Amino acid sequence: MTLQIQIDKMRKFTAGKLRGSCAAILADGRITINNITIVEGTKGLFVSMPQRKGKDGDGNEKYYNVVSIRDDEDLKAIKDAAMAAFEGGEKAREPIEAAAPPDEVDMDDFGDK
Secondary structure, X not given: OOEEEEEEXXXXXXXXXXXXXXXXXXXXXXXXXXXEEXXXXXXXXXXEOOEEEEEOOOOOEEEEEOOOXXXXXXXXXXXXXXXXXXXXXXXXXXXXXXXXXXXXXXXHHOOOO
16 A cells, blocks of 8 residues: 655754754645654754653653654655655655654644644
8 A cells, every 4th residue: 555645834944053844744635743853964864753752761861752653665755755845845745655853943833734
């Protein structure tokens, strides 16, 4: 089964030396995933699924994934769509078929529709 991925919203940010973007995607026209973060680092683009800060069993701060994509091809499709939108702008917002956010970013702009 092929997953249809469309970038629903995207907002670029700069946080110190980091440049990136926060995105909301629409999967199969039915599921919205907010707060996907694309960061342009020294080794290229990095895509992070939504995360929340918490504490581990020893009380140390740690980021935990909010969304887990179990199928590797679906995860690749999401990451590829997010990177294409980050690099290509509006034309990358068309549906694509495919077999830790910085604290300075205000994620509240990505509420449910």
